[in-house]
Structures are given as structure tokens and as C-alpha cells.
Amino acid sequence: MNMELSRRQFLGTAGAGVAGTTLGALGFGGVEEAYASTIKPFRLVNTTEARNTCTYCSVACGIIIYSKGSLAKGEKADITHIEGDTDHPTNRGTLCPKGAALISYVKSEQRLKYPMIRRAGSDKFERVSWNEALDKIAKAMKADRDQNLVQKNKDGVTVNRWTTTGFLAASATTNETAMCTYKVVRSTGMVVFDNQARV
């Protein structure tokens, strides 16, 4: 099935809840229309939809995220519901006990909201601004790299290898994030570099 006719258009033009019967019964006069007008619109009509992929395992089930507010229009969007994508060839709308509870991840009380710092010897995290956190990280990296980059080995071969700073990359991020991460990390000469693929 081609997705040119989007689900949204389909619901919008055919009249939600009874969309299937209306299309299937074209030509039967005004009976269905009258019936349809008595039914209140499907609640998801008031939301925007985004096609996404379940974040857990690499079966990579298709999902649809429903939100109040539209990111495309530059609005703030609040996710209200997530369900399986029936058009997806692999999962055909089904989800497992993890995927079915995806909104519980998005809305988790454990979501991080602000940059935090735990200072040496302290027993707590404290708020810090993005700029302060990023400046601190970059300065620490430069100091460590300038001091510890191995430029040549004992045989005089140029090796430009940095082993005192390491980076674990995330295999739930996108390819595009990974491409960006690769460029930034490798350009420093860092070799202590890995992701979940090895564990």
C-alpha cells in the first residue's frame, strides 16, 4: 500500500470512527452520512502524528507518535499517545510489552532535564548552565590532550594517539548523531572509543 494518502487526510476527509464503512458504502445515499454526523470525532483527530521507530531492540518496530501541538508549525508538542504502525512491514502494528509502554519512557520521572555537576568529594548534584558545563568539558579535554597526546612512538613513527580520554557512544542514537560523534571524537586522535556493539 502506498502512503500517498496519509492516515491524517484519510481520517480528516472521510470522517473519523466510521471511515471504513463510509468508504466501503459509497453510493448508498445519505444514511451513512447522517449516522456519521451523530458520532463524535475520533479523539486522535486533534493530534499531530509522527512516524517513528521503537527505541528498544533492533527489530525496529514502526510506531506512530501522537502529540498535542505541532513541531512542524514551530509549536511545542506534548506527546499524548504512542501506538504500533500498521503500515510497517515488520511489526504490522503490533508491539511488545516494552514497545506498548513507550510513553512511560518518554514521560519517565527519571528523564534528565538540566545539566548538573557533582564536584569532587561532594555528595550531591548541582544545577549548572549549558555554557559552563560545555566550557569546562572542552577545557579539560584540551588540557588533557595537550599533555598526553602521543605524537610519535619510540621508533619515531607519527602516531597521534590519545589514550587518556575515552568515549562510549550510544547505539540507540541515530546514524546521523553517530556520524557527527565519529567526526568529533576521531579528529582528536582518541582511540579509547567504543559502543554497545562489543558488549
Next chain:
Amino acid sequence: MTNSWTDIKNADLVVIMGGNAAEAHPCGFKWVTEAKATRGAKLVVVDPRFTRSAAVADYYAPIRQGTDIAFLNGVMNYLIQNDKIQWDYVKAFTNASFVVKEGFTYQDGLFTGYDEQKRDYNRSTWDYEMGPDGYAVVDETLQNPRCVWNLLKQHVSVYTPELVERITGTPKDKFLKVASMMAECSAPNKTMTSMYALGWTQHSKGSQNIRCMAMIQLMLGNIGVRGGGMNALRGHSNIQGLTDLGLMSNLIPGYLTLPTEREADFNAYMSTRGFKPLRPNQMSYWQNYKKFFVSFQKTMWGPAATAENNFAYDWLPKLDVPAYDVLRAFELMDQGKMNIYFCQGFNPLQAFPNKAKLARALGKLKLLVVMDPLETETARFWENHGIYNEANPASIQTEVIQLPTTCFAEDEGSLVNSGRWLQWHWPGGSPPGEAKTDVFIMSQIHLRLKEMYRKDGGAVPEPIVNLTWNYKDPNEPTAEELAKEMNGSVLTDVLDPNDPTKKVLEAGKQLASFGLLRDDGSTAAGCWIYTGCFTEAGNMMARRDNSDPGDTGAYSKWSFSWPANRRIIYNRASCNLDGQPWDDTRKLIWWDGAKWTGFDVPDIAPTAKPRDVGPFIMNPEGVSRLFTRGMMRDGPFPVHYEPFESPVANLIAPKVRGNPVARVFKDDFAQFADTGSKEFPYAATSYRLTEHFHYWTKTNHVNSVLQPEFFVEISPELAKEKGIANAGWVRVWSKRGSVIAKAYVTKRIRPLMVDGKATHIVGIPIHWGFVGAAKKGFPANVLTPFVGDANIETPEYKAFLVNIEPTTGPVA
């Protein structure tokens, strides 16, 4: 995966061994159900536990964890002894007929060239006899006693059904039933698929576990065909993508490798990557290595990578060890040799073995940076949580910066599924609080470094200040910009040598395929195997046409599959020597007399004549390998080695402990329980539950309600022996740590008879920790040993020794 989830519907036999798809990959497992319902396919499960996959299997056989090679070598022996081989396939498409060098031998569990001190081999004899014509010597009659087939036959002959039972604990009749079911798939019109996951990788010989099954699949003619293949189910949603893109110590995107310090210059680097064909006419596709490499360097450093500076070869770091893998990283950290560590969406305190060592190591860092959408134990390793995480914050000097990131629902881009499909997704919601994308964070770090190095100089500033960064908003490149960069584009016009008025390639255009890449610096591509994903025709990864011509399960217009939108790799092998499908009911591609055509993109040059060119185009041999030359550290054939912590000595090689070439750090060896230890008599294994995903879902309300609390699983027999009640508290301890858990007494775990002795198994789900919505608990990795696979260092989480006793509950 060589194939895809939707292709599983084409199988006649599904073997789940080294995985548990029904619980860990539930929606993908539905394709097994589909094959059973519509084709009458059979499902076989081999596992230490009677899993949910086993519950719906047609046949289940138990096995002791860590003995898969003995089982699978036994299957190979069975296939050979009973002549259940797809001979046309094996003779033409594998290296069965290749003659191995004089001097190569195998004895007492070791191959030629072993050095006990170095725990390594001199692998020089592990290769083919070369003829005067410069090609490998072959004997198509398979009469030469030194041809691969005869050496393999001899190598596996020791693995009789009787020995298999003694080592693995799988009763002989059950082993024979499984072997005979697999053997039926040697018919050209029967296919078997292998579905495996971390149950095979997480061993000190994980690579060889997988290799065993790959060899069986070749002997049965099941690679490259619909319903066949070696199908790694994989873990995280983009673990395939991160691997493809080479975010590992020794990799460059697209499975190129970082130089070592023995490769002092670019010529030396290229000299070992020439990949000259080993047989006449073969494609040996890695001959194009330089094109991929130079195009990658141009992506990194653009105009600063020139022919004159060998395309910035010296700006890549050169390795002095095979890899700075995660175990080596934490070993170095523990030795005080690391200062800064970044954890991007990664919770190593939970995820790596031997938690006590990890916590000690993190406490020796100067700075730990955590980027994550969720709270992690790693970010709070310094916090005291009593028995769950004993710590004295005042004594820990590590500074920790925790940065909030967006999650899947708030970002845009592509993820690669197990079947190599790059699927694009769109954001649905706004991030919470001040959370930012990882791309923003990485860009900010880079821009700050670039500015400081430009202004103040420092150690080798060139690779940083010259890194290409041509994005509309340098502060946060868009997913589209980065995707286009991955795909690659033309940098300078390339003119037709026969007619210079014509352009072959035009500067500024996106490349349509990796076949267009060049080694002169006129093209760029971040990851050559992805070229074709974002072309002048647009974003191929965002395609959503779910039609499936021929009902093959390929879905070729849905997203983009690497390489070249090919859905089943090695698909030339789905046809016989003359290019006609082995099975007419499962056609994939075929030779129409002039070219290859069919439902999938042919994995061979479109006009390569059937008898001229072999199907395994990436190998210089043109065929697949039953004997893998010197390419794996632990041998060209798989050998049964016990786990480092084992209840019994190795029956085929009693003097060999563990994998003889696996790297073990000195202090870790001292923390292994002795073989057959009385102190630690039970064989433990760790695993996931269907309700949880690693250490993430314990932060979710719903999943924490579904599985709220840490438990371990034991058999009624062991419970009775130790006086443990169902749902009672137990203490489980290894030589590295101790945990307290509820006991779940279940018949799904049974003692196995190993060499005449009952061996008890303790099952340990992995999901709990000291932060989250679930009850506080222990991660399994308090107990696991700090040792990895000999080839790629995946830790041995799946087989170790513990003891268990009843106890009282933890003090609140």
C-alpha cells in the same frame, strides 16, 4: 543479519540457539510463527533454559552454557558421517577444495604455532598452498588429504554424539534429533535459518560459536537464499548502525580499519589492504579499499586532505594494541591511566562485568561526562546506596557532569535494524526541560576545541582545526545534512576520458552508489556502504512503500537497505552454478542469459557470467570459507573450549583452560574460580526478560510494575538440596561479588548430567540497580568475570560460577 525479519517467513526450519527471540525480540519472532503457520516450518530451540521460545518450539534440547561449539562441531560431524551435505553448493561456493599449507596441524586442543607465554599463535601456517600461477592450489576432486574438506572432516570427527553428551549435558537422543532435523535442510529445496544473539556472542569464544553455525549453513547450502542465512538478532535499536559507522576503537566507517603503528605511512597501510584475488576472475571487492578510504578522509578533512599529504593519513591515530576495547579501558582506568571518560547513552557501571572493579576505576578519573535522556547508575557511582552501592562520596574526587539529552521521540534521523534497513523517523514531541540533542552537544564540544586550538595552538591542532564543518547552523547540524554527508557527494567535476566535454560526475551532486567512489579525492563519502541512502532523488531511507512484488518478503521500496538496497546478501548463491534458482518456489535472483535479474539487487556484477565469478565477492577467493586462514586469533576451525569459570575440565584438551588466546589481565585471573571449584559449584548465566530492556525500563512506571524486583531462577532439585523456598530470599555470590535476590524455583531450569555428574544452573536476569522506578536491586554484573572473546573482547557474561544459599531479606 544476512537476511531480514520479514524473510524468516520463507524458512522450513528455524533454529534458535544463542538467543531467545520470543522474549527478547517478540515482534520479530512473529515471523517464525508466520513460517510455522503458513509453510509448516519447524522451530528448534537449544538453550540452557526452557525459554518462551522453547515453549512454542517443535523440539527443545537443553545444553550447558558455554558448550555450543562441542554441540555444533558434533552436528558437522553428523552431517559428514551421514552424507547430508549440499554437495554442489559446497564444491562450488566454499573453499572445501582449497589445499592447506604443509606444516599446519592440530593437536590436543591447539593449532600449530602456539606460544603459551604470549597467549597467542604464530599463524603463518594457517593458509593455502600457493601455486606457481600466483593463485591458491585447489583439488576439485577433494582427494588431496590436505584440502580443507578432509582437514575439516578429521577435525570434527572427535565430536561424536557420545562426547557431545558428556560435554554439553544434552542427552544423546536429543542431540541426534536436532542434528537430523538440520540435516534435512541439505536438500536444495529446504532451508534453515539461524537466529542468534548475545547467547552466542557473550563468551570467551563467542566469535567461534557463530562461525560454527555459519559453517553448518554453508554445508547445507543455506547462505544467500530466502529463508536461510546467519541472522544476528542484535540488541539496541541502532547497534547495527553504530557498528557500520565504526564507532569502535579500531574502525573507520564501512568496516575499514584504523592504521596500526607498524603502518608508518600510507603505502604501508595500503600494502596489507590490496586484496589481490586468490583465484582467477574473482571480484575481490575490497580491491576498491582505497576509493572508500580516500572518500572517507575527504569527508573528515575536505580540502585539507590532499594527494600531497596522503589524504591526511597522519591525522588518523595509529594503534599500538589491537583495540582499546571497553575491558581495556576500565583496566587502564583502574591503573590510574585515564583522566576523562564520556558515557553517551551508556551505563557501564551496570553493563560491564565485575561492578566492584568498575566503581573503583571510575573513582580514579578526573572527569566523567554523562550524556543521557535518563538517570543512570554510572552518573551516580559515587552516591551511597547501602548494600546496593556502597560508596563514600567524600573520598571520591571524580568530577561528574551530567547532560540531559533528547530521546527517540524528540529527534530525527535513521536507525539500522537487524536486517540492515536504514529507516528514517520524525520527531513527535518537544524535549523536557533544557534537554538537547547529542548532535548539539558534540558540535559544541568540537567548536570550542576548534576555537581554542585556532587561537592558542597546542598539540597537533591540524586534525581538529581542519575538520570539515560546512553546516548551515554550525551549532547544530541537521539530520538531513549529516545523512547527506554519510551518503557522500561529488567534490570536483570528473570528465569523461573519451570525451572531455562530458561530465561523468558533477561537483555538488549526491552520489547514487558506492561504485562511483574514486581514490583521487574527487568524491567524499562518510560511510561507503551507506552510499545510495540519500541521493539526488532524495532521502531513500524515508521511503514508505510497503508493496512486495512476488511476495518474497523483501519490501525493496521500504526504506533503504545497505549495501545498495540489497535485502539478502550473497544472493548469487541462491542459484546453482548455471545461475538458476536452487528452488523454483523461492526465487530471488537468476541469470536470464545476459544478466542477473529478479526480486533483489544482485550481489554480483550484473553481467558476471555464472561459471566465471564466485558469489562471495568480498573474499579474494570468490568462495566462502570453511577454513578461515589466519583471520581469527583462536584458530581456522572452531574448537571446544570451556568457559574460564567451568564446573569441569575440558574433555578434549584437559590442559587448556578457557580459550587459550583470550586476553586476561593479571588481577582478573586471580579473581576466577578454579575449574570444578567446590567453593563455587554452580554454573550461572545472565539474561534479559521480555518486560525489560537492559537498565532503561526500570526507570519506567509500566515496566517496573510488570517486573518490579530482582530475582534469580533455580531448579526444584537445587532448591531442595539447598533448602531454598520459592519466593524466599537467597544470597548468590561469585569470586567477585555478592547479591541478594528473591528465588524463583522453576522447572524451566533443570540440572544437566555433565560427564556423569549432575550440574546445577543458576539463572540471573540483569535488569535492576539503585536508581529508577523499580525496587532497588543488584545488576547481574556484580558477579560476572572480567574477560572477553579472543577476537573482539565481548565479555563472558553467559557462563560463570557461583554459590547460593538461603538468607534473610535485605535491611531496608
